[in-house]
Amino acid sequence: MQSPAETNQTTKTLTLAKALNAGLRAALSADDKVLLYGEDIGSLGGVFRVTEKLQAQFGPDRVLDSPLAEAGLIGTAIGMAQRGYRPVVELQFDGFVFPGFDQITQQLAKMRFRSHGRVQLPVVVRFPYGGGIGSIENHSESVEAYFAHTPGLTVVTPSNPNDGYWMIQQAIASPDPVIFLEPKRRYHEKGVVQLDAPALGLHEASVARAGTDVTLICWGPMVRTCLDAAAAAEKEGRSVEVVDVRSLQPLDFETIARSVEHTSRAIVVHEAQRNYGPGAELAARLQEQLFYVMESPVLRVTGYDTPYPPSKLEADWLPNLDRVLAAVDQSMGY
Amino acid sequence: MSVGGLTGQLTATPGRFQPAQPVEVPTVQLLGEDGTLVQDPDFVPALTAAQAARMLRDMVLIRRFDTESTALQRKGQLSLWAPLLGQEAIQVGVHAALGRFDHVFPSHREHGLAMLMGLPIERLLGIFTGQESGDWDAEQVRFHHLNMVIGGHTLHGVGYAMGQARDRQADPQADDGVSLIIHGDGAISEGDVNEAYIFAAAYQAPAVFLCVNNQWAISEPVERQSPVPLYQRAWGFGIPSVRVDGNDVLAVHAATTWALERARAGQGPSFIEAYTYRMGAHTTSDDPTKYRDKDETIQWQSRDPLTRAETWLRAEGVWDDGRQARLDQEAEAFGEQVREAVHKVHDPKLEDIFDRVYARPTADLVAQRAQIVSEAAAR
Numbered sequence: 001m002q003s004p005a006e007t008n009q010t011t012k013t014l015t016l017a018k019a020l021n022a023g024l025r026a027a028l029s030a031d032d033k034v035l036l037y038g039e040d041i042g043s044l045g046g047v048f049r050v051t052e053k054l055q056a057q058f059g060p061d062r063v064l065d066s067p068l069a070e071a072g073l074i075g076t077a078i079g080m081a082q083r084g085y086r087p088v089v090e091l092q093f094d095g096f097v098f099p100g101f102d103q104i105t106q107q108l109a110k111m112r113f114r115s116h117g118r119v120q121l122p123v124v125v126r127f128p129y130g131g132g133i134g135s136i137e138n139h140s141e142s143v144e145a146y147f148a149h150t151p152g153l154t155v156v157t158p159s160n161p162n163d164g165y166w167m168i169q170q171a172i173a174s175p176d177p178v179i180f181l182e183p184k185r186r187y188h189e190k191g192v193v194q195l196d197a198p199a200l201g202l203h204e205a206s207v208a209r210a211g212t213d214v215t216l217i218c219w220g221p222m223v224r225t226c227l228d229a230a231a232a233a234e235k236e237g238r239s240v241e242v243v244d245v246r247s248l249q250p251l252d253f254e255t256i257a258r259s260v261e262h263t264s265r266a267i268v269v270h271e272a273q274r275n276y277g278p279g280a281e282l283a284a285r286l287q288e289q290l291f292y293v294m295e296s297p298v299l300r301v302t303g304y305d306t307p308y309p310p311s312k313l314e315a316d317w318l319p320n321l322d323r324v325l326a327a328v329d330q331s332m333g334y
Numbered sequence: 335m336s337v338g339g340l341t342g343q344l345t346a347t348p349g350r351f352q353p354a355q356p357v358e359v360p361t362v363q364l365l366g367e368d369g370t371l372v373q374d375p376d377f378v379p380a381l382t383a384a385q386a387a388r389m390l391r392d393m394v395l396i397r398r399f400d401t402e403s404t405a406l407q408r409k410g411q412l413s414l415w416a417p418l419l420g421q422e423a424i425q426v427g428v429h430a431a432l433g434r435f436d437h438v439f440p441s442h443r444e445h446g447l448a449m450l451m452g453l454p455i456e457r458l459l460g461i462f463t464g465q466e467s468g469d470w471d472a473e474q475v476r477f478h479h480l481n482m483v484i485g486g487h488t489l490h491g492v493g494y495a496m497g498q499a500r501d502r503q504a505d506p507q508a509d510d511g512v513s514l515i516i517h518g519d520g521a522i523s524e525g526d527v528n529e530a531y532i533f534a535a536a537y538q539a540p541a542v543f544l545c546v547n548n549q550w551a552i553s554e555p556v557e558r559q560s561p562v563p564l565y566q567r568a569w570g571f572g573i574p575s576v577r578v579d580g581n582d583v584l585a586v587h588a589a590t591t592w593a594l595e596r597a598r599a600g601q602g603p604s605f606i607e608a609y610t611y612r613m614g615a616h617t618t619s620d621d622p623t624k625y626r627d628k629d630e631t632i633q634w635q636s637r638d639p640l641t642r643a644e645t646w647l648r649a650e651g652v653w654d655d656g657r658q659a660r661l662d663q664e665a666e667a668f669g670e671q672v673r674e675a676v677h678k679v680h681d682p683k684l685e686d687i688f689d690r691v692y693a694r695p696t697a698d699l700v701a702q703r704a705q706i707v708s709e710a711a712a713r
Contacts, residue, residue, distance in 0.1 A: 061503075067529075069529040069533070071489065071525060071526050072489060072526075072530070075488075075490060075493065075526060076492050076493030076496060076530075078493055079489065079490040079492060079493020079495070080494070080496055082472075082473075082497070083497025083500075103489065103526070107483070107490070112690055113467070113687070113690050113691055115479060116466075116467075117689070119472065119479075120693065152691050154692070174693075175693035176693050203696075250692075250697065251698070254697075
């Protein structure tokens with residue numbers, strides 16, 4: 001049976017992976033300067049099949065299989081963008097971004113600044129990120145802080161199929177380089193995609209669930225976890241608001257602050273290690289700007305300050321429902 | 335244990351397990367060290383007398399630019415300079431070979447080439463005074479921005495070349511430009527540079543790698559970069575390569591012309607090793623006497639690219655004392671221009687740095703800029 005949403009021609013139910021695929025297809029169709037570029041993205045369709053069938057449709061000149069070299073991918077994408085192309089680079093996993101780190105942070109991020117705005121680099125670097133899929137070492141890293149800390153980069157992450165479909169197209173249309181983080185543990189979760197128009201701009205945060213007692217601030221893979229926690233908390237009589245940050249750089253602090261003004265309590269939830277992570281930035285800003293509004297200190301529920309553990313431990317290492325609910329209790333206890 | 339007579343041990347290292355041995359290093363030289371023409375079976379210089387005289391003039395002006403800039407640093411007017419003394423022939427030879435649509439992705443020592451391509455010298459000096467980071471229109475000048483991360487730019491040049499090839503594939507009337515990527519002998523050890531070779535070969539990019547082997551990566555000798563001659567490294571990537579005498583402007587010109595034509599004809603990347611010597615320091619902040627033998631430097635003085643070209647041109651009858659005197663005058667006037675240019679660079683304004691980070695400044699940047707402006711107004 002179809003849901004009411006699906007009877008409307010302008011919506012479709014897709015997994016995040018399929019929604020990203022549809023978004024990439026739309027971008028390739030809309031502008032012939034858009035190129036997809038990466039290891040195994042052609043006939044294989046990428047290790048997570050996000051680019052499946054795109055090479056068959058657009059040809060090997062638009063969807064290019066590349067040598068195994070991350071700096072090479074990003075560096076040559078910079079050159080192609082200088083020549084007027086819009087390369088969308090796929091890296092296979094978050095842990096493999098580091099061989100390309102210099103090209104991203106020193107080259108891609110700075111070219112506009114160094115050239116006084118003359119050089120524009122519309123490059124998207126997209127890769128699966130985060131844990132929770134039982135993978136081996138280097139395949140479950142939450143690297144957003146490195147890039148959000150680098151001026152010149154835009155860092156975004158969709159948490160659901162609709163955002164996946166729209167945000168990838170918005171990222172490709174952006175005149176600035178975008179680090180596009182795809183929460184790999186959510187690739188196969190389904191959701192309704194609005195096909196007619198995006199609900200939000202690339203850099204806007206969204207209120208994923210309204211509530212009055214406490215705000216959970218999260219992004220990417222943690223949004224589903226926080227929504228589940230909010231639903232569980234409701235059964236205990238707590239009204240939890242969930243803000244999906246969506247864009248870590250630039251940050252739509254206005255939407256976040258509006259929510260916290262309303263609830264007067266905030267908890268940042270992210271998968272990455274805690275020290276010097278995005279939670280610290282958010283907590284500092286809330287303290288600077290909403291000191292007199294808040295009823296309790298900003299709390300953080302995060303990964304621990306260790307390298308990512310063997311996957312048998314990740315269910316406990318990653319923020320989960322219990323840890324988020326415990327933080328809600330702690331926040332409400334002040 | 336022995337299975338079927340195999341012991342698992344080699345009694346000696348047989349030839350099949352040896353790395354390829356360096357073969358003889360044939361160096362293309364068209365102008366001998368004494369300034370006489372040398373015959374080469376593959377490269378024949380094809381220049382008019384006027385073009386040849388122009389090359390000498392360009393080398394003299396570049397040397398002047400360099401010596402004036404080094405002096406400006408000594409006087410404290412530049413915070414740093416990367417001298418190019420001894421490498422003038424490479425920059426002039428390359429420039430004379432470039433087509434009108436070709437793009438150059440330079441390392442940090444191609445000041446002379448930049449000047450010849452029309453980049454105002456104050457733009458370069460501004461970088462070394464700390465007043466700017468490369469405020470020129472690289473697309474228009476076709477001389478791209480300096481990159482202080484060794485070798486980082488080589489990939490950009492390859493990507494750009496890939497774009498040039500795609501443009502021509504889409505539209506045969508598109509310009510016939512290709513990319514010339516310059517890097518030093520030290521850069522050959524960097525991962526990015528090796529990836530640039532791989533990408534260029536994999537996609538047959540219309541790119542020319544020009545490796546300026548000046549023998550020293552600051553204080554590290556070229557022997558620490560490679561046990562084989564550098565041009566032979568390109569073979570492993572499937573890139574045709576040649577070594578030229580980098581102090582011979584004719585050889586550099588001929589080899590660059592060959593490589594650019596290959597790229598233009600769709601035959602993919604080439605590699606040129608220009609074998610030369612950095613007569614000065616790596617930059618004005620190091621002291622070569624601490625790490626290299628003085629005799630070595632003295633030996634290279636006899637191979638000076640300017641002297642060789644002048645001797646040849648005099649023998650050809652296209653150069654004489656009168657022309658030399660006029661060139662000396664021109665160089666004198668140009669030296670004055672360089673000393674003036676350093677004053678033409680304006681100090682940047684702090685509030686201007688906020689609007690060039692993103693196409694549309696973020697709320698944070700707008701707020702930080704406003705704070706700067708209001709603090710300045712309150713002062």
